[in-house]
Amino acid sequence: MQATVRNDKPVIVIKLGGSMIERLTEEFYESFHGLLKHYHCLIVHGGGPAITALLGRMDIEGEFHEGLRKTTKETLEVVEMVLGGKVNAQITSALARQDILPVGLKGCDASLLTASYVNQEDLGFVGQVEEVKTDLLYNCMQAGYLPVVAPLGKTQNGQTVNINADLAAAAIAKAMQAEKLLFVTDVPGIISEDEVIKETSPEEIESLISGGCIYGGMIPKVQSAMAALSEHLQEVMIVSGEDALIQGDRMKGTKIRATVKERAE
Ligand SMILES: Nc1ncnc2c1ncn2[C@@H]1O[C@H](COP(=O)(O)OP(=O)(O)O)[C@@H](O)[C@H]1O
Ligand SMILES: CC(=O)N[C@@H](CCC(=O)OP(=O)(O)O)C(=O)O
Numbered sequence: 001m002q003a004t005v006r007n008d009k010p011v012i013v014i015k016l017g018g019s020m021i022e023r024l025t026e027e028f029y030e031s032f033h034g035l036l037k038h039y040h041c042l043i044v045h046g047g048g049p050a051i052t053a054l055l056g057r058m059d060i061e062g063e064f065h066e067g068l069r070k071t072t073k074e075t076l077e078v079v080e081m082v083l084g085g086k087v088n089a090q091i092t093s094a095l096a097r098q099d100i101l102p103v104g105l106k107g108c109d110a111s112l113l114t115a116s117y118v119n120q121e122d123l124g125f126v127g128q129v130e131e132v133k134t135d136l137l138y139n140c141m142q143a144g145y146l147p148v149v150a151p152l153g154k155t156q157n158g159q160t161v162n163i164n165a166d167l168a169a170a171a172i173a174k175a176m177q178a179e180k181l182l183f184v185t186d187v188p189g190i191i192s193e194d195e196v197i198k199e200t201s202p203e204e205i206e207s208l209i210s211g212g213c214i215y216g217g218m219i220p221k222v223q224s225a226m227a228a229l230s231e232h233l234q235e236v237m238i239v240s241g242e243d244a245l246i247q248g249d250r251m252k253g254t255k256i257r258a259t260v261k262e263r264a265e
Contacts, residue, residue, distance in 0.1 A: 010179035011141070012039040018046035019086060019186040020241035028178055029094045031132065031244035032146070034060035036100070039180070043054070043102075043148045044172055047087035047167035048217075054062035054078050066098045068118065068204060071125040071162040079162045083150040086106075090213040091148050103145040106158045113160050114155030122244075127153040127161030129171035137176060171226035177232040182251070183221050188240040189254030190222070197256045202226045222256070229258045 011033060016024070035041050051069070052062045055078055063070040070078060084106045095102040107113030115127030121243055140147045151168035153161045166183065173181040189196040190205075192213050200208075205222050208214045223238035239245065239253030 003178060009038070009040050009141075009174075010255065011175040011176045012180040012182065013042050013044060013169055013178045014182045014184060014245075015065055016043060016045040016091065016241070017183065017185040018048040018050060018087070018165070020184060021045065021047065021050075023185075023186075024094065024241050026094070026097065027244045028099070029240060031246050032098065032100055034096065036098065036146070036244050037064070038231075040138075041146050042137060042141065042172065042178075044151060044169035045083075045087055045091055045148065046151070046232060047083045048165075049095070049165065050081045050087055051079055052081065054082055062071045062099065065122060068123055068126050068164055069162060070123050073146045074158065076125045076162060080108075080152060080160060083162075084152060088148060088150045089129070090203055095146060095148070099251065100236075101145045103140050104148050104150070105149045106152050107142075107163065108154040111154065112149070113151075113153040113168065113171075115155055115161065115163060117144060117155065117161065125159065125161045127155065127163045129153060129163060129168060129175075132172050132175035137172070145208050161256060164220055166220045166224040170228035173228050173233055179233065179235075181224070181225065181228050181233060181236045183225065183236070183238045184241040184245070185217075185221070185238060186241065187218075187238075188252065189238050190218065192211050197254050199257065201259060202229070205256065234258065 055062050090102045105112055112130040112131045112133045113129050116130050118126045118128050137147050150156040151163040151165040153163050236256040237253050239251055
C-alpha cells in the first residue's frame with residue numbers, strides 16, 4: 001500500500017555523484033537550508049569511485065558493462081559496505097553539521113526499493129527499480145527529516161542488489177512525482193565545444209550521444225534524466241558540486257526539458 005501523494009510542498013530529488021562526494025564543501029551542504037524552505041528534499045547518492053577503491057585494496061577487479069558494475073557475491077559485500085555504510089554516513093554527518101535532520105536509508109530496507117535483476121547472467125546482483133515505497137519517504141520529509149538513500153534494492157525473493165545511482169534517483173523522482181531532479185557531479189553541466197549547454201532537450205541529447213560528445217558516466221545520467229521527464233517532472237538539471245547549490249538566486253548548470261521553450265543565448 002502506498003500513501004497518496006501529498007502536494008503541500010513540491011519534492012526535489014538530488015543525486016550526489018560519487019565523483020564529487022569527497023569534495024563537497026560545508027557551503028554546499030549549508031545551501032540545503034535555502035532549498036528546504038521551498039521543497040521537500042531527498043538525496044540519492046552514488047559512490048562508484050569509493051567502491052572501486054576498496055575493491056582495488058582487496059585485489060578484486062572492477063568490471064563494467066554499459067556503465068553498470070558486474071556485481072558478484074563478493075563485490076556485493078563491498079558495495080553494501082561502501083554505499084550503505086561509509087558514503088551514506090559521510091553525507092548524513094555533513095548535513096547534521098549544518099543542523100539539518102538527515103535520515104540515512106538503504107534502499108534494500110523496509111521495501112524502500114523493490115528491484116528486479118537487469119541481467120543476472122551477465123551482471124550478477126545488479127538491479128533496476130520496480131517499485132518505490134513512497135510513503136516512507138513522504139513521512140520522513142513531512143516530519144522534517146531529509147532522507148539520504150543508498151542505491152541498494154531488494155528483489156521479491158529478498159536478495160539485495162546493486163543499483164546504479166543515476167537510475168535509482170530517476171526512478172525515485174518519478175515515483176515521488178518530484179518537480180525537480182538534480183544531478184550533482186564533477187562538471188558544471190553538459191559540455192559541448194568547450195561550453196556548458198544551458199538548456200537542452202531529449203532530441204538534442206540523442207544527437208550529442210550519437211555524435212560522441214556525451215560519453216562514459218554522462219550517458220546513464222542523461223538517459224535517466226530523459227526517462228524521468230513527465231507531466232510532473234518538467235525539468236532535470238545537471239550541476240556542479242564545486243559550489244553551493246544555489247548561486248545568487250539560481251542554479252547554474254544544464255537544464256534538460258521535454259521541450260526547449262527558448263534557446264538561452
Ligand atoms: N559532454 C559531456 N559534458 C560533461 N561531462 C561529460 C560529457 N561526456 C562525458 N562526460 C563525463 O561525465 C563525467 C560525470 O559522470 P560520472 O563520472 O559518472 O559522475 P558521477 O559520479 O557524478 O555520477 C564527467 O566527469 C565527464 O568526464
Ligand atoms: C550497478 C552499478 O553500477 N552500481 C553502482 C552504484 C554506485 C553509483 O552509481 O555511483 P556513482 O553515481 O558514483 O557512479 C556501482 O557499483 O558503482
